[in-house]
Amino acid sequence: MDYTLSIDESVRPGTLYVVATPIGNLGDISARAVHVLHGVDHIAAEDTRHSARLLAHLGITTALSSVHEHNERARSAAILGWLGEGKSVALISDAGTPMISDPGYPLVNAAVATGLPVVVVPGPTALVTALCASGLPTDRFVFEGFLPARGGPRRQRLQALARLDVTRVFYEAPHRIVAALGDMVDVLGGERRASVARELTKRHESLYHGSLAELHEKFSAPGAERRGEFVICVAGASAPPLDRIEIETDTLLEKLLGILPLRQAVDTAAGISGLRRNALYQRALELSGDTPASE
Numbered sequence: 233m234d235y236t237l238s239i240d241e242s243v244r245p246g247t248l249y250v251v252a253t254p255i256g257n258l259g260d261i262s263a264r265a266v267h268v269l270h271g272v273d274h275i276a277a278e279d280t281r282h283s284a285r286l287l288a289h290l291g292i293t294t295a296l297s298s299v300h301e302h303n304e305r306a307r308s309a310a311i312l313g314w315l316g317e318g319k320s321v322a323l324i325s326d327a328g329t330p331m332i333s334d335p336g337y338p339l340v341n342a343a344v345a346t347g348l349p350v351v352v353v354p355g356p357t358a359l360v361t362a363l364c365a366s367g368l369p370t371d372r373f374v375f376e377g378f379l380p381a382r383g384g385p386r387r388q389r390l391q392a393l394a395r396l397d398v399t400r401v402f403y404e405a406p407h408r409i410v411a412a413l414g415d416m417v418d419v420l421g422g423e424r425r426a427s428v429a430r431e432l433t434k435r436h437e438s439l440y441h442g443s444l445a446e447l448h449e450k451f452s453a454p455g456a457e458r459r460g461e462f463v464i465c466v467a468g469a470s471a472p473p474l475d476r477i478e479i480e481t482d483t484l485l486e487k488l489l490g491i492l493p494l495r496q497a498v499d500t501a502a503g504i505s506g507l508r509r510n511a512l513y514q515r516a517l518e519l520s521g522d523t524p525a526s527e
């Protein structure tokens with residue numbers, strides 16, 4: 233591995249820097265992040281008052297302007313203008329990596345489309361921190377950000393993810409942690425392995441591992457600590473055991489119709505699946521393009 237220590241490189245004009253900041257522990261700011269935030273002409277921050285505290289702590293006096301979810305399209309146009317004039321701009325969010333459940337995508341998308349240089353100064357993000365502490369497989373995962381706030385759409389989204397065989401990572405607000413875990417139990421099954429990470433990198437960091445049912449019970453209990461910031465990681469659906477297979481009825485019929493006459497295919501499908509022969513016969517006729525007929 234070749235490392236480059238180039239924190240004293242000069243900040244380049246006309247460049248958009250995407251700079252990660254801590255998710256709770258100030259010690260996680262990188263030397264390069266500090267260098268870039270010192271050197272750029274402008275810092276575009278999600279909440280200027282919040283970021284002003286971080287910057288004051290780091291002794292950084294660079295001009296700050298706001299880019300948040302309600303003004304980001306309009307602000308992006310102004311920032312692209314500054315970049316076009318040769319100014320350098322750093323984008324930061326309230327915590328962690330910008331654009332990870334945070335503003336910044338329209339700006340970076342437009343900068344890339346316009347051919348303006350974009351440099352990312354990587355650093356903390358809650359999703360990777362929680363995933364690495366979850367004890368769940370990290371080789372493949374999906375990041376789902378925040379689930380919908382309302383129960384119906386939230387369960388629908390979980391349903392859409394139910395069969396995925398990879399770890400999934402969710403951000404969740406403290407006042408929805410119990411409802412979200414409850415819906416996960418209902419939709420994904422209480423046995424599924426999961427973890428809840430709370431207040432990562434902060435003084436009261438806590439990690440909980442167990443089945444979804446256990447975690448739901450833990451956070452539903454009277455007196456449970458439900459304040460703070462949360463990431464939920466859930467194991468992927470496991471492959472069916474070797475002595476059990478799952479197959480769609482249509483797929484089974486199609487495979488059998490490819491090698492057997494219709495009646496024999498229907499008898500075999502009924503024998504394998506235990507489904508009613510009549511229903512399978514009607515479906516086999518439809519699949520083979522014949523008009524349904526009574527036997």
Ligand code: SAM
Pocket residue numbers: 255256325327328329330331332333334356357358359402403404405429430431432433434461462463
């Ligand atoms: N951009 C951030 C990142 O890179 O992780 C995420 C911003 S998003 C608006 C805020 C959510 O991230 C929180 O509601 C929580 O789900 C998660 N999060 C951020 N910091 C966290 C922390 N220290 N511990 C646990 N979760 C955290």
